[in-house]
Amino acid sequence: MAASGRGLCRAVGASPRPAWxxxxxxxxxxxxxxxxxxxxxxxxxxxVAAAYLQRLGVNTAVFERRHVIGGAAVTEEIIPGFKFSRASYLLSLLRPQIYTDLELKKHGLRLHLRNPYSFTPLLEEGTGSKVPRSLLLGTDMVENQKQISQFSPQDAQAFPRYEAFMNRLALAIDPLLDTAPVDMEAFQRGSLLQRLKSLSTLKPLLQAGASHPPLGSSSVQAWPSSVINGGSTKGQP
Ligand SMILES: Cc1cc2nc3c(=O)[nH]c(=O)nc-3n(C[C@H](O)[C@H](O)[C@H](O)COP(=O)(O)OP(=O)(O)OC[C@H]3O[C@@H](n4cnc5c(N)ncnc54)[C@H](O)[C@@H]3O)c2cc1C
Known part of the structure; x- marks a missing residue:
């Protein structure tokens, strides 16, 4: 389609500048x-790094090439009227200290528990009134077992023990996220005292191991529900 000079100018003027x-x-x-x-x-x-720097009085600028900030954690209206999470939407690894230090709730952070947390439809033909199978997992253990038993009654029975195991792992690993890594230099070459000190990093892990009973004796009720749901951190808010 041809456009007159004036028409073209109008069209260019009206076309929105790219958001970025x-x-x-x-x-x-x-x-x-x-x-x-x-x-x-x-x-x-x-x-987060910039916020901490600025709080310490370091005059900081953040440069972002896109028109929105947040990186993979952003929710964007990719199609008008429909908002999409770009990738990262679970906050299980966001350290509690950061919530407090940066007053995230005061700045509008709201958490939503994902329940159900996982839906896996199967690529199979439905026959007659039988719809294709799917697996829906949420916070209700009995419901989860019912769901899993469609595929394997054995796995359904084992699921509470699996959950308890995963929760126990998460509880043991979680404190390490806020701890400096083991100083390998001190550990390998230091004096006995330095070596022992360097291992103090692992204290939370040892404490977690010591303060929880062996897996065989645990029941799922003994663990906080959904530290890791179904073995997936995607179960977290
Ligand atoms: C599919 C997927 C799902 C995930 N789900 C989760 C989840 O649920 N929960 C979770 O905790 N983690 C999740 N992660 C991991 C999480 O997304 C990353 O750990 C996190 O995004 C890393 O943050 P970042 O700030 O380092 O980088 P990014 O989030 O990648 O941000 C980098 C930013 O830098 C900008 N940038 C890059 N180069 C330049 C440049 N030269 N100049 C200016 N700007 C630039 C980019 O545009 C972007 O905005 C997921 C990751 C993926 C891939």
């Missing part, structure tokens, strides 16, 4: 000539 270009243009007005620290990329790691 508009965002960058608007941000230019806020830029200072100098910063103490610059973070490239406004994913959640960059944002």
């Amino acid at each position: 270009r508009r965002a960058h243009w608007e941000a230019r007005g806020h830029l200072k000539p100098e910063y103490d620290a610059v973070v490239i990329g406004a994913g959640h790691n960059g944002l």
